Amino acid sequence: MTTPTGLPLTNWRKSSYSNQDGGNCVEVADRLPGLVPVRDSKDPQGPALFFPADAWSAFVAHIGR
Numbered sequence: 001m002t003t004p005t006g007l008p009l010t011n012w013r014k015s016s017y018s019n020q021d022g023g024n025c026v027e028v029a030d031r032l033p034g035l036v037p038v039r040d041s042k043d044p045q046g047p048a049l050f051f052p053a054d055a056w057s058a059f060v061a062h063i064g065r
Contacts, residue, residue: 014041028056 025041
């Protein structure tokens with residue numbers, strides 16, 4: 001599900017796997033109960049994807065194996 005940007009008071013943090021050259025950059029935001037917004041850091045004004053927190057946790061656990 002995509003939504004317009006403009007999340008008030010959202011602190012975005014870049015994935016620790018993103019490189020310093022600006023490639024492969026994924027950012028997530030904290031402090032939204034039950035939701036995890038995800039965006040492309042190369043397009044911070046673009047849309048964000050919103051995932052249920054439990055689904056995001058399962059995804060992260062799966063790719064971390």
